[in-house]
Amino acid sequence: MEIILKEDIIGLGFKNDIVNVKSGYGRNYLIPQGKGVIASPSAKKVLAENLKQQAHKIAAQKAAAEEKAAVLNGVALEIAAKVSATGQLYGSVGAAQVADELAKLGKEVDRKIITMKDAKKLGDYVATVHFHKEVIVEVPVKVVAENAAELKAAAEAEEAIRAAADAKAAAAAVSTEEAEEAEALEAIDAAPTGEAPAEA
Numbered sequence: 001m002e003i004i005l006k007e008d009i010i011g012l013g014f015k016n017d018i019v020n021v022k023s024g025y026g027r028n029y030l031i032p033q034g035k036g037v038i039a040s041p042s043a044k045k046v047l048a049e050n051l052k053q054q055a056h057k058i059a060a061q062k063a064a065a066e067e068k069a070a071v072l073n074g075v076a077l078e079i080a081a082k083v084s085a086t087g088q089l090y091g092s093v094g095a096a097q098v099a100d101e102l103a104k105l106g107k108e109v110d111r112k113i114i115t116m117k118d119a120k121k122l123g124d125y126v127a128t129v130h131f132h133k134e135v136i137v138e139v140p141v142k143v144v145a146e147n148a149a150e151l152k153a154a155a156e157a158e159e160a161i162r163a164a165a166d167a168k169a170a171a172a173a174v175s176t177e178e179a180e181e182a183e184a185l186e187a188i189d190a191a192p193t194g195e196a197p198a199e200a
Contacts, residue, residue: 001026002039004047009035016047065132072109072129072137077101080146083122093119093143098127102139119143 003026005017013019018039021030030036037043079097082090099111109129116127125141 003030003036004039004043005030005036007035016051018044018047062132062134065135068109069129069131069135069137071107072102072139075102075105075107076140076142077127078142078144080144081119081122083145087122089120089122089143093125093141095127098139098141116141 001021001023003019003021005013005015005019008014012021019036026036026038031038039047077098079093079101081093081097084090095111095114095116098114098116099109102109113130114127115130116125119125119141122143122145125143127139127141129137129139131137
């Protein structure tokens with residue numbers, strides 16, 4: 001018997017396909033479960049009309065998606081993230097942050113249609129926005145350090161502390177050397193002078 005599928009069924013067909021199935025499978029499973037209807041002449045007519053309308057609807061959706069995509073032409077994002085001293089991000093930058101940055105630019109995009117490999121380090125990435133199965137836009141994303149000034153200051157402070165410690169160690173070494181020299185001189189001064197040898 002011929003059945004018009006109401007949904008995708010793996011191994012049988014896709015929604016709106018007309019398929020031939022065994023009568024028992026159609027009557028006892030597909031039709032009662034709402035997964036298909038008998039492909040009568042009137043049902044086929046309705047299906048043809050639906051597909052015609054859907055074609056128009058799909059074309060309209062694609063046109064709307066192309067309009068939305070045009071808004072993102074030439075857009076490049078720079079996202080600031082907190083970074084450790086080793087250059088590793090605290091957390092990661094993903095689709096949610098990309099959607100937030102686009103919103104700040106006045107470009108509302110649902111984060112569910114954005115895909116991006118989570119950024120865990122500083123650098124350049126690409127976010128892909130899927131407006132429609134045939135309309136996809138790639139947005140360059142640069143992840144930069146939010147606390148760059150803090151990191152620089154921390155590194156400089158660490159360097160200053162290290163330099164101060166080195167200077168202190170050097171000064172301590174010099175003063176130890178001077179003290180040893182002074183002790184040596186004192187020891188020489190304190191030593192009894194030898195008597196002059198007796199004349200023969």
